[in-house]
Amino acid sequence: MRAFTVPAPDTDPAMTELEVPRPGPGEILVRNACCGLNFADLLMMRGKYQEMPEHPFVLGMEIAGTVEALGPGTEGPPPGSRVALFGGRGGLADYGLFPADRAVVLPDQIDFATAAALPVAYGTSHVALDHKARLRRGETLVVLGAAGGVGLTAVELGHLMGARVVAIARGEAKLEIARQAGADHLIDARSSDIRDQIKALGGADVVYDAVGGDLFRAAFRAMKPEGRILVIGHASGDVPQIPANHLLVKNVDVLGFYWGGYLRFRPEVITDSLATLFDWAAQGRIRPHISHTLPLERAAEGLELLRSRASTGKVVITMPPAP
Template identity: 65%
Template sequence: MKAFGIETFGGSPELRDLPLPEPGPGEVRLRIAACGLNFADLLMIEGKYQERPEPPLTLGMEPAGWVDAVGPGVTGPAPGTRVAVHAPCGGLAEYGCFPAARCVPLPDAMPFDDAAAFQVAYGTSHVALDHKARLQPGETLLVLGAAGGVGLTAVEIGKRMGARVIACARGADKLATAEAAGADHLIDSEAGDLRGAIKALGGADVVYDPVGGEQFDAAFRATNPDGRILAIGFASGTVPQIKANHLLVKNLSVMGLYWGGYLKFRPEVLTSSLATLFGWYQEGGLRPHISYRLPLARTEEALTLLRARKSTGKVVVRVSGEA
């Protein structure tokens, strides 16, 4: 089978020929139709992601496809079932073996492209805004990196939860994408004085930040008293340093959110969240924004789109022509 991966951390990823894997105890083998890309894939290549499976490894954290075979002790999902999976790696291949417990059956109407773009982005934003920040109707939500893979879903979900949404992104095209997802106000991140622009709109009650760096600092200073700041990631490459006395003075809360981490200690949080999200999808309330769909042979190009921040929403690699 064909698989896209690395031999060592920091090495150049490439398309390789590998033997067909056999599912072990508790695993299913997936015939993969599509795999969503995430900024975390770039960190995985460098060995900088919080989960570090040992190389050589196949990249790809968000595959969707058909169950092809089951390992010992697996009672379901049965072969032929359409599922999506969240895993540390293994999705950018024609076949992969994953824990059966991580397989989520798909609604009949959900194409594999949408499924591959759905779990991590929507799941991260819903758990962050609902479970962690307890976003309330009428509050002001500021979304940094609002046209990115998770940022765009935060705009969409925040609006659905009744918030007034301020979207911050780079350039008119990305801001237009955020506006189409439901943003009420738009701020160009390169226009200067981000703090002043946020304050002019009344400040933020909840900040959703997958960017870090200077944007975090500006948003922190423009957060209203008793506000909540969600640290989702650090796409800028700079991890913010927080002064605790500033938290005290304004009664602020800063919360970290690693969506996949809940699999280890409270998986029911993710199960409940995904049930809500799939319900919204079936109602027509959510539609993943996929800016690029590329075949497995062009995965390096797909990763470059993420690295250069040329994509909006999600980038999906189509492994099968049936995606």
Template identity: 60%
Template sequence: MHAYHMPTFDAQPSLVQIDCPPPQEGQIQVQIFACGLNFADLLMQKSTYQDTPEPPFTLGMEISGVVTALGAQVRGFSLGDRVAVFCGHGGLAEFGVFDARHAIKIPEKMSFEDAAAFQISYGTGHVALHHCARLQPNETLLVTGAAGGAGLTAVEIGKQMGARVIAQARGKEKLAIAQAAGADHLIDADEDLREVVKSLGGADVVYDVVGGDLWTAAFRATNPGGRLLPIGFASGDVPQIPANHLLVKNLTVIGVYIGGYLKSHPEIIHASMSSLLEWYVQGRLTPHISHILPLEQVADGMELLRSRKSTGKVVITMPVHST
């Protein structure tokens, strides 16, 4: 099969032919139809992601497709089931073998593209806002990087939870996408985020995917008793958090990494996915996919993420893809 393979950290990934192993106990084999790209795929290529496997390995963290083989002791899945898998790696290939505990069945009305774009972005947003921050109706949610894969879903989920959403992004086009997802107030990159947010009454919850100076500005615009969620550091600058300021304003900073929840508390992920898929079926969530590219153009997809020219998600489809 073809796979977008990482031979070593000193070499560029490329499309190669590799064998697909049969599923072992507790695993399912999936014919992959689509794979969602994530910023973490770029970090893995530099070995700077917290969950990077040792090379050689195939990139691609989340997939959708059809079950083609079952390992021993697998329960709850049958051949031909339509599934999505939060696999961590191995998704940019025509077939994959994955832990069945990380797979979910997807609704018939859900396209494979939507399914491949769903788990990490929506899962992170829902776990962060619902389970961690306990976002309440009528609270103010500030989302930075609000047109990207992680930020845009937080805007959408925040509105579904009844919050007033302030969205920060760069440029009118990206802000319009955040507005279409439900944002009530928009902040462009050249505006003073702290001053604008404070003029709107401050933020009760901050969902920050950028880090750096934006984190600092958001931190200073958070209301007493607020909760801050450091989701990622797209700026490349991991901010330091002044503990004395947390004390004075009774702030709470909550780290969120759903890959960690999948290992330590998978029931939280499963409950979140159940709620999110129900919202999707009800038409309350609409994944925004700016680019759908074939497997042979996966390097172009990675560059869209690297250059921040995509909005929402970039999805790669396999040669056999058919919905």
């Protein structure tokens, strides 16, 4: 089989020929059909990701395909099932071995490309808002970096979950994208009075922050009592420091959140979330945006689209169907 492999530290990935693996206990063999690319793939190939596999390894985190076989004594979707999963690696190959308990059976209405574009971005926002922050209908959700990859899904899902969504992004064009995704109120991230604008809307019940820096500090100061602020990331490069006495006085919660961490200690949170998201996608309630679809032999080009920020949506790599 073909596999886009990182052979050793500090080396570029390359297409290699490998034997099709056999699943062991607890594993599932998938005939990969599509793989969604992520910025984390770029970090992993440079040895900078927080969870590095041993070399050599095959890149590709988000996978959709068809079950070929189950390992001995393994329970899971039977061969022939159409599934999607977050494998963490192994997706940029014709076949992949993955933990069987991560596989989610796809509704018939969901094509493989859509399934491979959904897990990380939508899964991050859904688990963060629903499981972690327990966002309730009618609450005010403030999304920082609302036109970014995960921020836009937070706007879309927050609207779908019945929240009043305040989108904060830089410039009219990005704010318009957030508005089309369901934002009720728009605030330009370049404004000098973001705190005052949020407070004028009644304050924030939940803040979704993948940015950090000054935006975090402004939103934190505009939170309602018993508000929750989700720390998703710090794309600004400025990791804010939070005075504990402010938490005490304001009666607010700061919630650290790492989606992939649940795969280690509560994988059912991820699989249950993905089942919900695929059901919503089948109903047309969410629509992942795919800007580029490329064949496996052009995987390096797809990664360069991410690195250069030339893509406007998800980049998906496709593998031909099994003969």
